[in-house]
Amino acid sequence: MRPKHVRSSAKVGSDAYDEIEEWRRAKQLLKPKEQLELNEGELKEVIAKQLCTVNPQSPDSLIEFNYDTGEFLPIALATQGIVLFESLGTVLHKDSEEAYAQLLEQGIDPQTYEGSVVSLQEEDVVAEPEPKEEDEGKGIKTEAGEEEEEGEAKDEETEEETQEKAEEDAEVDEEAEAKVETAKPIQKGGKPRKLVNQFNFCERAALTYNNPVRAQANQTVPPPIAKFSANVLQWNIYDEYQKDFEAQQLEKELERERKEKEKAPVSKHQPQKKGQEKFQLNEAVxxxxxxCWKVLERMINQNTYDDIAQDYRYWDDPADEFRDGEGTLLPLWKFSYAKTRKSTVIDIDWNPIYYDLYQVSYGSFDFLKPAPEGAVCLFTIKNPSFPDYICMTECGVMCSDFHPTYPYMVVMGLYDGSVLVYNVQASCQIPAFKSDNVTNKHKGIVWDVKWAPDLPDGELNFYSVSCDGDINNWVLMQNELAVTTILSLGFDNDPVIGPDGTHLKLKCCASCIRLYPKDPSIYLVGTEEGHIYKCSTEYSSICLLTYKAHLLPVNRIDFNKYNPDIFISCSGDWKIKIWENNRTEALFVFDLGYAVGDVKWAPFSSTVFAAVTSEGKVYVYDLNVNKYKPICVQAVVSRRRFKLTRLSFNQKLPIIIVGDDKGCVTSLKLSPNLRIACKAPKKQQYLDQWTMQCMKLDKLLSVVQESETLLFPEDTAGKEES
Incomplete structure (x- = not known):
């Protein structure tokens, strides 16, 4: 048997006492400076503390609405008790069903068990166990004693001895439990069965490995500090919203450009070699x-045409001071494109947003020799040598128009009856929208197109007229171009018998269209028969009014910028006529002696308009100066070789551009006598230019307009002489 080393209890006690005394001496109590000094009576005073539980979230009174009585009734308050601690017990009542079932599972008769318990309580005698059980109990006691002796020497044993002893203890416990379980159940009427001691167990403990403590630190450079101050104002918020909207629009345009590139046809040229791909630059570069090249080109052109640029900005004809009622036109730049020199300038239109940008449509009026291809070129007066944007088409372009809100959207009408819509900001090679070449198109030449106000849903739309007599409304959907025929123009005559005996109604050939500025649902349509029809989108079968204006095709209709009820028309019958809304007779008629290709009202004056003729001359009229003769007649091109076809006024600058049948566009500057501004009277200095222009036009029209009410002349025969 191994010797046991037992430490003296007295020695152990003295060591522990010394350690405690040493710890007590090392501890020093510090007294705070603000500590109160109390006497002995105050220190011994017992302060009673009372703890009470209150639920602050519990309602004081509850009511509910009773629909039967129609009033609010109080509700009994629920219990305010809160369970702070709850523990489930393991004791069962002897008369309960659970206790009865437990005794049956253990093989004990409940009645006998209850009787034995009662007898034990009455006699106060403990039943003696059987000899076998007694021996087993002694064995268990002996093993428990050994465990106590081994527990005293546990501090001196190694870890391996501790593990071996724990395994032996576990085996002894398992054997004892097995012996108890294999004990035979007590028969009925015998001695009560001894229950197993559930508190006889062995505790085990283990020490885990503690991770070493590590401290890590990292020092970073502090971020730079900057002071910022600003004022949040209404216009700043508006500017930020505008920038955000522009960014959204730019993103949409980039997405549309990407889709257009995906839809683009595959090039017929051979693909580039792999070696050439290395030298390609990205789109941003x-x-x-x-x-940079564009800016450099404009600088070179400005230096080349410096004298013209100076005249364009600063020159005014000094001779106008000595001429009464006469003016001149100063020629400036000439614009042309090499591929369209043999084409005719069909239409000219200034951009509504960028005042220095305009578009020119190239086609042909010679129907025996139609143009093999057409184009729409966008020129700027900053670069007269070459167009900024070029849109080539498969046939001649007979008309075009800028959108008034989106300056990069251009609609075109072609010689074959189809229409195109280009987004020049995204691509000039592939149209954004194109009509079908078979069904979704006109049956003749598209003579004029005009943008209409946007629909309530935001879709863009425009009108087109053709020689087939149909007036179509085109709507730009998301992926297609939808068309609706608004009206089919026809003669008022009876139907004509056709070759097969059927009756056919003859259609008019529309040549131009203009929307009424006050009401876009009303529009005027000029025809090749010389009539002008006033129509409405609300009626698809009849016209509101018919003006028998000219004897030859109506080439142009234009509304006055200051009075929308006044419009002007020109025709190939040499005539220019000024009309008033809802009056079938012309207010003014001018005969120029040659076919008039175009006529436009000036944007800076209510009484000034200009026209071009096939003679190659430009006529400028000012009704406030002379109602019968032009104040300027000037030849721009040679009468034998060229013919002027179109003209257009700039909205901000005192210049006009005219086009001829050789693909050349000439810019002209108006002299001061051709753009005289109104002067306010001394007593009415508050009047602005717009009001004075309207008053000037109304005063002029009052001479030629018919009175709305008939006034009888005074009878002077019956009056006596005074």
């Missing part, structure tokens, strides 16, 4: 390079 190419865009910056192109912008």
């Amino acid at each position: 190419q865009g910056r390079i192109s912008e």
Whole structure:
């Protein structure tokens, strides 16, 4: 048997006492400076503390609405008790069903068990166990004693001895439990069965490995500190919203450009070699390079045409001071494109947003020799040598128009009856929208197109007229171009018998269209028969009014900028006529002696308009100066070789541009006598230019307009002489 080392209890006690005394001496109590000094009576005073539980979230009174009585009734308050601690017990009542079932599971008769318990309580005698059980109990006691002796020497044993002893203890416990379980159940009427001691167990403990403590630190450079101050104002918020909207629009345009590139046809040229791909630049770099080249080109043109640029900005004809009622036109730049020199300028239109940008449509009026291809070129007066944007088409372009809100949207009408819509900001090679070449198109030449106000849903739409007599409304949907025939123009005559005996109604050939500025649902349509029809989108079968205006095709209709009820028309019958709304007779008629190709009202004056003729001359009229003769007649091109076809006034600058049948566009500057501004009277200095222009036009029209009410002349025969 191994010797046991037992430490003296007295020695152990003295060591522990010394350690405690040492710890007590090392501890020093510090007294706070603000500590109160109390006497002995105050220190011994017992302060009673009372703890009470209150639920602050519990309602004081509850009521509910009773629909039967129609009033609010109080509700009994629920219990305010809160369970702070709850523990489930393991004791069962002897008369309960659970206790009865437990005794049956253990093989004990409940009645006998209850009787034995009662007898034990009455006699106060403990039943003696059987000899076998007694021996087993002694064995268990002996093992427990050994465990106590081994527990005293546990501090001196190694870890391996501790593990071996724990395994032996576990085996002894398992054997004892097995012996108890294999004990035979007590028969009925015998001695009560001894229950197993559930509190006889062995505790085990283990020490885990503690991770070493590590401290890590990292020092970073503090971020730079900057002071910022600003004022949040209404216009700043508006500017930020505008920038955000522009960014959204730019993103949409980039997405549309990407889709257009995906839909683009595959090039017929051979693909580039792999070695050439290394030298290609990305789109951003190419865009910056192109912008630099554009600026450089404009600088060269400005230096080349410096004298013309100076005249364009600053020159005014000094001779106008000595001429009464006469003016001149100063020629400036000439614009042309090499591929369209043999084409005719069909239409000219200034951009509504960028006042220095305009578009020119190239086609042909010679129906025996139609143009093999057409184009729409966008020129700027900053670069007269080459157009900024070029849109080539498969046939001649007979008309075009800028959108008044989106300056990059251009609609075109072609010689074959189809229409195109280009987004020049995204691509000039592929149209954004194109009509079908078979069904979704006109049956003849599209003579005029005009943008209409946007629909309530925001879709863009425009009108087109053709020689087939149909007036179509085109709507730009998301992926297609939808068309609706608004009206089919026809003669008022009876139907004509056709070759097969059927009756056919003859259609008019529309040549131009203009929307009424006050009401876009009303529009005027000029025809090749010389009539002008006033129509409405609300009626698809009849016209509101018919003006028998000219004897030859109506080439142009234009509304006055200051009075929308006044409009002007020109025709190939040499006539220019000024009309008033809802009056079938012309207010003014001018005969120029040659076919008039175009006529336009000036944007800076209510009484000035200009026209071009096939003679190659430009006529400028000012009704406030002379109602019968033009104040300026000037030849721009040679009468034998060229013919002027179109003209257009700039909205901000005192210049006009005219086009001829050789693909050349000439810019002209108006002299001061052709753009005289109104002067306010001394007593009415508060009047602005717009009001004075309207008053000037009304005063002029009052001479030729018919009175709305008939006034009888005074009878002077019956009056006596005074």
